[in-house]
């Protein structure tokens with residue numbers, strides 16, 4: 071007999087998806103418990119670029135609405151800074167990046183063209199190699215570590231619980247209901263289960279006979295020593311994403327990513343010299359006046375990927391009380407909105423602010439069994455995402 075206190079809703083996974091879901095549930099007065107096998111944000115949620123500009127997502131409008139108010143809503147700082155500049159170093163990059171601008175404008179968001187002189191005025195670390203750029207009056211970036219912590223504290227402020235170092239190992243079921251979550255330290259009863267375990271979502275859902283096609287990719291980031299703060303910290307381009315932190319460090323990542331087995335390497339994924347060097351080289355091209363800066367840290371993280379790159383936000387059959395959430399590589403920025411959507415799926419069975427049709431699992435019902443091989447997503451292969 072377990073002495074653990076269950077909860078109305080148990081959320082598996084203390085990354086931004088699970089934490090945001092728990093936050094919105096706690097905000098609505100729901101008794102919620104998050105179970106995390108490590109510490110909150112130990113996986114991708116604490117290792118990402120902090121970008122919040124996902125114009126291709128059905129959750130984009132809500133992402134953009136919520137970020138400017140997240141510090142106030144959570145009651146703790148995320149270090150969110152609005153707006154971004156994307157620099158093109160060639161006409162080809164300018165054309166490619168222009169597609170994002172067209173898509174965002176179509177949804178009512180503003181973006182301005184910048185000539186090379188304007189880019190250099192706004193981005194003091196840019197150089198003579200700038201072709202042109204775009205100023206996004208949307209999106210932005212936040213500090214992943216501060217954001218993860220802010221979610222966790224906000225959950226506790228509202229009476230929710232976050233239990234770290236609890237590894238979920240299985241589920242108890244009765245008929246079409248999940249009745250308890252089993253961990254390495256006993257089981258926790260639940261009225262509803264949310265699985266939001268990043269790349270592990272697929273493996274855990276399979277324990278309930280739910281098939282979520284997903285593959286994992288290893289991505290890397292580097293951080294430089296602090297440099298004088300630029301007017302705007304969110305500067306992308308040259309195949310890189312990243313930001314200047316409030317302290318002045320440049321934190322950047324970018325492909326190619328490497329397909330890996332889903333189960334993380336013991337101790338976590340490690341950065342590799344070739345990829346870190348490739349990021350550093352491209353960062354020196356993007357911001358030549360930072361080329362002298364030393365790289366002081368690098369790390370790797372595992373990104374979850376569905377076959378079409380779109381999230382899974384669903385209540386899969388045949389379960390009456392199961393919700394699954396996996397964000398397919400863009401989960402940090404979308405987390406305020408994805409958590410709110412998942413919380414509504416739990417409480418109401420539907421989301422009232424976005425059409426989640428493209429996030430349903432049944433879109434994969436005709437997927438070829440060897441889809442990963444067909445897409446070239448096999449361990450050891452490279453992804454240019």
Ligand SMILES: Cc1cc2nc3c(=O)[nH]c(=O)nc-3n(C[C@H](O)[C@H](O)[C@H](O)COP(=O)(O)OP(=O)(O)OC[C@H]3O[C@@H](n4cnc5c(N)ncnc54)[C@H](O)[C@@H]3O)c2cc1C
Nearest residue numbers: 083085086087107115118119121238268371400401402403
């Ligand atoms: C280098 C890098 C850069 C990125 N840059 C960006 C970016 O700029 N913008 C953006 O939007 N996204 C970015 N991403 C993607 C983003 O970080 C992820 O999509 C997002 O963090 C996923 O959050 P999550 O909570 O769904 O999953 P995760 O962060 O993976 O969290 C899942 C949690 O579940 C826990 N867990 C797993 N199994 C169990 C178990 N059995 N029991 C208990 N707990 C378990 C894990 O320990 C983990 O903490 C980047 C990712 C990486 C790696």
